[in-house]
Amino acid sequence: MIVGVDEAGRGPVLGPLVVAGVAVESDVALRHMNVRDSKKLSPGKREAMAPEIEKLATWELLVIPAEEIDLMRAEMSLNDFEAKLFAQLIERLHPETAYVDAADVDAIEFKRCVQRELPFAVEVVSQHNADELFPVVSAASILAKVRRDREMRAIEAEIxxxxxxxxxxxxxxxxxxxxxxxxxxxxxxxxxxxxxxxxxxxxxxxxxxxxxxxxx
Incomplete structure (x- = not known):
């Protein structure tokens, strides 16, 4: 099994960080769906694709509110925090290989950070722009972005x-x-x-x- 992990909302001043993990035995079906980096898709297109991805794959989401991000930032860097979150999803999905979108400028260092958080051995492929290179990461990117968009709409309604x-x-x-x-x-x-x-x-x-x- 392979897993792709990506996030949405790393940099904003307002709203949550969402991390998604998508697990499949093969990415052939995702390739046929023509999944691409979620940033290149309209919100409507992402919303339409998300249920199809959820049917094809096993998936997990983490929604980290602003308050928790502030607390963790007092203890560690944002890169280290992301590595912990990515590792949580990889641990839940338990793949042989995990493809991750590197949060650190040093993709190899980010790989090491993720692997240090895992209780078992996993091949981790860490690359910048992984959401453009690997369909399974593109799928995770779409799920993360769709969930964050929904969270932002809920915040807007609340406020x-x-x-x-x-x-x-x-x-x-x-x-x-x-x-x-x-x-x-x-x-x-x-x-x-x-x-x-x-x-x-x-x-x-x-x-x-x-x-x-x-x-x-």
């Missing part, structure tokens, strides 16, 4: 405002954070408070208030 994708590069996300901080004086739920973007926006808001107070 009752447009929150965007959660990435710092998304103007909708930054606008939402700025509005919330200005109104409440704190960061909103589901924010990764350890992220530089979150700290910067909070500091800028507090500095503006001090300037306004001093200017009176």
């Amino acid at each position: 009752g405002d447009t929150i965007g994708s959660g990435y710092s590069s998304d103007p909708d996300t930054i606008t939402f954070l700025e509005k919330w901080i200005k109104k409440k004086g704190t960061l909103p739920p589901h924010t990764r408070t350890s992220w530089d973007t979150a700290r910067r926006l909070l500091a800028e808001s507090r500095n503006r208030k001090l300037d306004e107070f001093g200017g009176r």
Whole structure:
């Protein structure tokens, strides 16, 4: 059996990290589905493909909320945390070979980190852009992205405002954070408070208030 593992939501300031593992005896059916890196597919296409992948494969998901990411960041690097999560899914699915999308700039070091977390021997193939190279990783990428999209929609419904994708590069996300901080004086739920973007926006808001107070 082979397993592909990938994540969605590593970098955003808002929302969870989702890690998916997909296990198959052969990737032939996935190749026939023409699975590709989820970032190249529209959300609608990913949503349509996800149930087909789930029928073809054994799969597992981990959804890590922002609060847990902040706690783990205090103890270890994000790369080490991801290696632990990847290893958890590999352990559950118990393949002979696991293909992983390397989170570290050093793909070999990421492989070693994953293997150190495993209680049994597994061949780990760690490569950058593995979601473009191996269909089983592409399938995991799709499941992770679909689940994260659903989680973000649930957060948006909970908050009752447009929150965007959660990435710092998304103007909708930054606008939402700025509005919330200005109104409440704190960061909103589901924010990764350890992220530089979150700290910067909070500091800028507090500095503006001090300037306004001093200017009176």
